[in-house]
Amino acid sequence: DAMVIQNPRYQVTQFGKPVTLSCSQTLNHNVMYWYQQKSSQAPKLLFHYYDKDFNNEADTPDNFQSRRPNTSFCFLDIRSPGLGDAAMYLCATSRAGHYNQPQHFGDGTRLSIL
Amino acid sequence: GENVGLHLPTLSVQEGDNSIINCAYSNSASDYFIWYKQESGKGPQFIIDIRSNMDKRQGQRVTVLLNKTVKHLSLQIAATQPGDSAVYFCAESGNTPLVFGKGTRLSVIA
16 A cells, blocks of 8 residues: 655646645654755755754745655645746655654656646 | 656566665764664655664664764665665754755665
């Protein structure tokens, strides 16, 4: 059974039109992460929530924001998508305590920009 | 910026042979290392991890070796099968969120 669920699997939006990607988890993990992965590249961390504490990576564009209304759900909002934002977006979770432990990934949402 | 035209290193192995995938890491403060397998259209899947107080750890058909002196990590897959074809990423942590390496594409020749 899927434990980190991302919806939708494929998302198409227009240039400049706001889009929201969603992630839910049944693991009851305290930490949730959002990664961007472009073709043939490693996942790149955008930000993560440690419980309700939001941690933004220094080079994450202002265009990207996140919300975590409760333990189970986390959203990635792209305010004005550009062509360069077309990518796979991966959500991951891990238990609280420390970062030195496996992250559990969903199967991603592939975002296309028209 | 984005590396346009970036190609992943590729390792091609014959079915049944052993595979060795290598990874160099840069942060000497990293004390936790992990290998992920990513199949096309899917998220990374945990394979095996190792902490810095160990230099070897074995799982089912997989072994991870850690050489802290030269900051090198390797993943050995025994009796490679077609289902092992995927991109493999190493990642490291020094009690920070995981930092991923560049990845290696493993192609298994039947």
